[in-house]
Amino acid sequence: MLREEQIDLRRERARQERYTIERLGRNRVFSDFLVKNPATEGQYTVRIRGFELGDNSCTCPDFKANTLGTCKHIEAVLDDLREELPEHIQKRKAAVTQPSLYLHYGEQICVALAIPARRSDSLEQIARRYFDAHGLWNSEYSYESLLTALGSVAEVINVAPEVYDFIDRDNEKRLLREKEIDWLWHLDRGETPTELRDLVKVPLYSYQLRGVVFLATRLRSILGDDMGLGKTIQTLAAVEILARERGLRNVLIVAPASVKYQWQSEIQRLTDRTALVIEGLKDARENLYNRDSFYRLVNYEQVVRDFDLINACEFDLIVLDEAQRIKNWESKTSRAVKRLCSKFAFALTGTVLENNLEELFSICQFVDERRLGPAFQFMEEHRVLNDQGELVGYKNLEALREKLRPILLRRTRAEVLKELPPRIDTTIRVDLAEEQKVPYEEQRTTLIRLLQKNSRTEIDRKRILACIAYMRLVCDSTRLIDPTQDISPKLDELEELLPELIAGEGRKTIIFSQWEQMLRHCAERLEKARIPYALLHGGLSGPDRKAVLERFQTDPECRVFLSTDAGGTGLNLQVADTVIQLELPWNPAVLEQRVARIHRLGQERPVQNIQFVTRGTIEERVVETIAVKKQLFTTLFESDRDEITFRALEQSGFIDTLRDWVEISKEKPPLALAATPVISSAEVIEAGLNFLDLLAHSDWPRAMLPEQLKKLADSCDLIQRRARESGGTVENFG
Incomplete structure (x- = not known):
């Protein structure tokens, strides 16, 4: 049927x-x-x-x-x-x-x-x-x-x-499969086959060698290792094998703009291959594509603009770094990337799945468009719907794991990095200042009024979401909504905390915020304290990002790295030993990406992850959101359960949960995370909070007046435009 x-x-x-x-x-x-x-x-x-x-x-x-x-x-x-x-x-x-x-x-x-x-x-x-x-x-x-x-x-x-072509691919698969069996046989006995020696300029861990073998022998595959396990070095080593064994001539690496230059640096450090970053205006980019280089590096947005130029190069191998960027199969970027042609393909991601199984399906389409069947069949086989056609769970997960096994390799840090230094997670709770309480309560009252309406229009729903965004801004600083006030208990606490964190030779700290303007306010405090810093945000050009990163990594006086989520993916920042979250993102994958910038291979010191949470506010519920989204990922990749179910994602359930949030008394003690039902906020996550994912990833512009936010509440389009103008990525929402 x-x-x-x-x-x-x-x-x-x-x-x-x-x-x-x-x-x-x-x-x-x-x-x-x-x-x-x-x-x-x-x-x-x-x-x-x-x-x-x-x-x-x-x-x-x-x-x-x-x-x-x-x-x-x-x-x-x-x-x-x-x-x-x-x-x-x-x-x-x-x-x-x-x-x-x-x-x-x-x-x-x-x-x-x-x-x-x-x-x-x-x-x-x-x-x-x-x-x-x-x-x-x-x-x-x-x-x-x-x-x-x-x-x-x-x-x-x-x-x-x-x-x-089909026969050639089949023969290649068979030959590479024979090599894989032989190489693994030697590795199991503690031997390193001749073909696996001296692939890069530094020694590889045993688990990395196995990852290299997997990539080099599967033609098109996904390396889904946890962040910090060395996906970059495994990729470069696998490329060396393919160059020696299969005559690989040229490679395209597609990466977020913030890490193109890091890839170039790693290629130069670990190999003798040439690497060219493609950038500039169209004529300049066209000339660069025509230049001779083994590696060429582009960002995802360039694939859409330069699609014909890229395919004309006839790359033997295409590597997608942070492949979750194509998780939305309806986006222009995702569609363009999947139309790129090459015999070999690697998709690298520490977050194979962030929100739902559809994202995993989209990434798989790049490496093997038929592996999981057509989309309609995949949905039928793995999604559980209620009588109203609403998603209530996922099923047949063991069958899905079996389909993925030939193309997906995933290892966790807990499995392979016993020697990784400890990670200490600390939550610092602050109270709203009196000046914050008035605007926060105004929005909470507005939100309650909207939630109490018997029927709500689409505009009402957008205003509900905008109220939530406003409340989160207030929790950070009054200056984000009113430039005449500068009240921020978080920044006050940070001022007290930071000198201790950077005391001692070589100690450095990374500070993350979802809002660029919040980081600029933080920078002002650092300047007053005469603490040198570097600031990374989505509006920087590629060369400027490279310069900012190099300064933090090489200048011993530069002790603090301020970053939006432009720095949360792909960057190696092991020179730091502390991460500070000025506010928690809705998406747990984003949180883990931030921490993994320093808690990874090469880190020798214990790592601190410090996160600020404002008592009695919506921020305390973000912790629940993170726990819920983690559950789906864990069930699919780290357990043998065949099904996961959760409550029906009904509109009424979404509204009820919001009502619970805003009507909780601020005097009530914070909920203990261990006592919180994991699924209590599932409705919020899956029933429309892609919008909030957008907010979580966006670098907001200069301080926004209350009048502007009222307009924001009436128009989701305005929110999207604001995010784009300030360097945010709208594709993350959806």
């Missing part, structure tokens, strides 16, 4: 789209057709061989991945033909005039053979030996033996180019 619905959906889309269709062959019906969409300028070639499901093919990505045997482009051509053809013609199939070897895109991709009615006995025997009654591959023999046999028959065999 589900597959029929998906087929009907594509037929409906074919009728709605305004395609232009051009016949490429001489035959009126059974020919190749060029299908163009003037709205998107996309075009694909459709081959028509019949009017039944599975008869035809298309070059579009959907046809190759959906396993349905059709797509909207095929259906558009068939509709066009049906209008002008009599019914008896529509029952025919294209006559096979020449033996053809092609790829069949069904539940699995396989080699197929079409032979004419009149054929030699030798060809008939080959068809029976290697293929089933439908012409699909069904043999224990090798593809090489098939090609040899076909070369001996009298007929000329038409072999589609993609067949050779």
Whole structure:
């Protein structure tokens, strides 16, 4: 039933789209057709061989991945033909005039053979030996033996180019699999095979060597190791193997803008390969793509702008660093990245899954678009819905783990880094100052009034979310909402705490905030105290980010690194031993990314993670939010449970939870985390707080007046625009 619905959906889309269709062959019906969409300028070639499901093919990505045997482009051509053809013609199939070897895109991709009615006995025997009654591959023999046999028959065999590519990939997989077995056999015995020696300029840990082997022998795979385990060095070592063993010539690394230069530095430090950062205006970037370099480095936003230039380079390997950047499969960046062409592909991420299984599906599409099946099938197999069609859990997780096993390697720090120094987590609670209580209570009152309405409009819902954002700003500093006031118990506490934290030779501290303006206020306090610092935020250019990072890493006088979440991913900052969170992000993955900047390989001192929380406010509930999101990740990757369930994510449940938040008395003692039901805030997380994820990742502009925030409450679009203007990433929300 589900597959029929998906087929009907594509037929409906074919009728709605305004395609232009051009016949490429001489035959009126059974020919190749060029299908163009003037709205998107996309075009694909459709081959028509019949009017039944599975008869035809298309070059579009959907046809190759959906396993349905059709797509909207095929259906558009068939509709066009049906209008002008009599019914008896529509029952025919294209006559096979020449033996053809092609790829069949069904539940699995396989080699197929079409032979004419009149054929030699030798060809008939080959068809029976290697293929089933439908012409699909069904043999224990090798593809090489098939090609040899076909070369001996009298007929000329038409072999589609993609067949050779498919066979080459299959042979490569087999050869690399044999090497993997051999290399692991030696590693299990404490031996390092010759091919795994001197890959990079520093020694590799045993677990890293196994990661290198995994990457180098799987063609396209995901390295999902915990942050801080050395995904960069494992990648560079795997590249060296592929360069030596498989003739790898050029590599594209796609990374967040904040870490492009760090990749360049690591390549220069660990290898003898050349590495070129692509940047500048279009003409300059085009010249850089054409320059000779083994590695070329771009950020995710450039993939959209430079898509044709990148694919023209014909990279052998594409590496995605922080691959969770493509977790939203509907974003332009995600779609562009998945259309990049290369034989080999590595996706690197310490957070394979942040919020839901759909994100994992999106990352898998980059390395193997058919591994988890089409999206509609994946949703049906793994999502649990209630009678209203709302998500209430996930199922069949063991089957999902089994599908992922060939392409995903994940190790935790607890598993492999017994020698990692201890991490100490400390929560410092502060009280609202009198000047903060008035604006906070005003927003809390507004929020309660909105929640008490019997019916709420979409504008009401946006105002609810904006009130929450306002309350969080107030908890940091009154100056974020009113530039005439400078009241911040958090910064006052930080002033007292910081001299002790940086006392002693070589001690350094990183301070994170979601708001750029909060960091600027913090910087003013540091200047008064004559404490040298470096400031990183999303608005800096690539060279400026590099300079800021190098100053903190190399200047012994620069003791403090102020950063938005632009510095929370991909950067190695082991020179510090303390992380301070001026406020907690909604997303636990973001929190762990921050701490992992210093609690990683190379760190020799105990690490402190200090987080500020304002008593009796919404900030105390963020701790619950973090615990809930962690539960899904743990269940999938670190347990053997087959199902996870949580309460229905109903609109009323979302509102009820908000009401609980704002109506709790401020005099009530903070909730003990151990006594808090883990699932108590699930409704908030999954029922619309992608919006709050945006706020959590954004660098807000200069201090915002209350009037501006009232407009903000009326318009989600304004919030998105503000985030973009200040260097935030709107793609994180969704």
